[in-house]
Amino acid sequence: MPTGSSKGGRARAAKLSSEQRRDIAKAAAQARWDRIKNPSGLPEADSDGVLKIGEVSLEVYRLKDGRRVISKRAMAAALGLQSQGGNAFMRTMSRKGLRSGLTQKLLFRIENPIHFRGLGTDLADGYDVEDLIEVCDALIVARNEKRLHPSQSFLAQQAEIIVRSCAKIGIIALVDEAVGYVDRRKDEYRKLFDTFVSGEVRQWGKEYPPKFFDMIYALYGLKRSDPNQTRHPQFFGHFIRRFVYFPLAHSRGAILEMLDEKNPVVYAGGGRRYKLFQFLSDEIGIDALRQHLWQTIGIGSAARDRGQFERAFYRAFPESVPLHHQWDLLNDLSDG
Helix, strand or coil: CCCHHHHHHHHHHHHCCHHHHHHHHHHHHHHHHHHHHCHHHCCEEEEEEEEEECCEEEEEEEECCCCEEEEHHHHHHHCCCCCCCCCHHHHHHCCCCCHHHCCHHHHHHHHCCEEEECCCCCEEEEEEHHHHHHHHHHHHHHHHCCCCCHHHHHHHHHHHHHHHHHHHHHHHHHHHHHHCCCCCHHHHHHHHHHHHECCCCCCCCCCCCHHHHHHHHHHCCCCCCCCCCCCCCCCHHHHHHHHHHCCHHHCCCHHHHHHHHHCCECCCCCCECCCHHHHECCCCHHHHHHHHHHHHHHHHHHCCCHHHHHHHHHHHCHHHCCCHHHHHHHCCCCCC
8 A cells, every 4th residue: 555655745746737847857957967067066985885686786885974875777777677777767767657656755866866976086876775675665566556567567576576685684684783793704714814824924025016006006197207116105005905905815804904913013104014915924825915916907907097996896806895984994004
């Protein structure tokens, strides 16, 4: 049965003339264009990742203002639409039978997606993740009320899969919170990767190929005056921690924590006595580092800019997508 809010939304929509609807759409389009013309005023993402629901991978973001956003393209993919680009999702939701079951608030949000800046310089469109669940609810109701065309039945089936999957994940999270469960996987990782870290300092060796640093200079649009120089901008250390040591061997930071314990900060400027790789074992750790470095070089060399590199990197290493608060632990920029 439709809720009171959906009934009210339908009643208000029915009272609007075609001219009023056109004026509302025109005003919304103008507001959207004004925001796009001023990218500096757009909200920005502070992290992104891939959410898997069944066999579908969805692009998701966390904005700096705390909103969780799913891309417009991902909304189309989530519902199983064949055309997943552009405005396929918006066109589908505007069709007869579906549009009549949407509340005015939800309809307004669908027609006015959130415009934001991704981690690179690219602009993106998306929706609050809660809108996905509201859309799924509307699709299920439309099916039950026989307002869906037979060719649209797959939409309700996919909506049911999403709602049930999210409900299962949600109840697991609520139980974990209620019983005070702490994720112990990192301790398991630490035990597993003890073999990566040596108790002794290795003799000095040059483990970072010049192409690795050439790649970073290119991604940030910086000139490298001397290809043989060994000193680099300080923020390169943060880049190495984030894209080399944190994801190394799929450890999600466990190896990095162990290396930090072996090689703590000892200088006032944040410097350490040794390089982190000097504590990697000859048998396993160094080989894993070399393989990871060349994978990273390959991804970075194919990228046009930093934003494209980060998206490609996290597609290659999805388990390494960090939660925002984890980077507070990785804020030392002095490692190399």
